[in-house]
């Protein structure tokens with residue numbers, strides 16, 4: 001569906017059909033909001049009904065929710081069928097749904113490992129497998145995967161999470177190579193610390209939350225942690241024709257955290 005077919009469409013994603021997994025809350029919700037504001041029709045695929053977790057979320061107009069479990073191929077196939085029936089195709093797929101698992105190696109069972117891999121890595125694979133056929137005949141189609149700076153470095157106790165996100169970055173490059181010839185670009189965004197439910201627990205359980213927030217901000221050259229909207233802005237650009245010559249890339253959106261080399265406090269100038 002191009003803007004030509006929808007002369008009334010406007011905005012940077014006007015007339016585009018956009019699928020966002022895990023769009024009920026957090027980063028996914030911000031991506032949904034941004035694409036909707038920019039004129040897209042957005043389909044949220046999530047385990048959770050966004051109306052239940054986001055009070056005041058406007059589900060009318062250019063957005064709808066279809067139940068989806070990205071780990072389950074049947075669920076993904078049903079989802080793809082509904083999207084095809086309702087919209088005739090897809091222009092942009094944003095693989096955002098993800099979970100974090102924090103365990104020692106000794107405590108991590110095979111089931112724990114497999115579950116993280118199923119959501120974070122099998123999910124994007126299944127979504128691409130069953131939604132790419134819906135991109136057939138569209139122009140400027142794009143997949144944007146949400147990876148992580150933990151696909152580049154790693155926090156303690158994050159073996160399955162870090163491995164899954166490194167896998168997402170690899171999948172991104174592989175799909176860019178395979179799908180480029182059929183006109184589909186594939187990139188990833190690797191967010192740093194973004195203020196969502198996923199990591200708010202770390203701050204909430206800290207005895208001095210204000211200090212924890214200040215300490216976190218100080219890790220970032222830009223002086224703050226990230227907002228879900230920061231990630232949404234990068235996704236919008238990667239999905240747009242403005243990024244038409246960009247594929248197979250992992251764009252870090254972390255306020256410079258990964259760029260600044262660490263130095264002991266005793267040797268720092270200030």
Ligand SMILES: NC(=O)c1ccc[n+]([C@@H]2O[C@H](COP(=O)([O-])OP(=O)(O)OC[C@H]3O[C@@H](n4cnc5c(N)ncnc54)[C@H](O)[C@@H]3O)[C@@H](O)[C@H]2O)c1
Nearest residue numbers: 022024025026027047069070097098148191193194196198
């Ligand atoms: N928050 C951060 O700091 C951060 C940093 C780097 C990467 N990320 C990545 O960004 C993405 C979104 O993170 P978030 O912080 O918004 O998380 P979140 O926990 O706030 O939201 C995740 C969403 O995914 C959905 N989901 C979970 N399992 C699913 C499944 N099997 N099928 C369909 N939907 C499912 C949840 O219902 C929820 O709506 C994840 O891939 C995460 O790894 C987050």
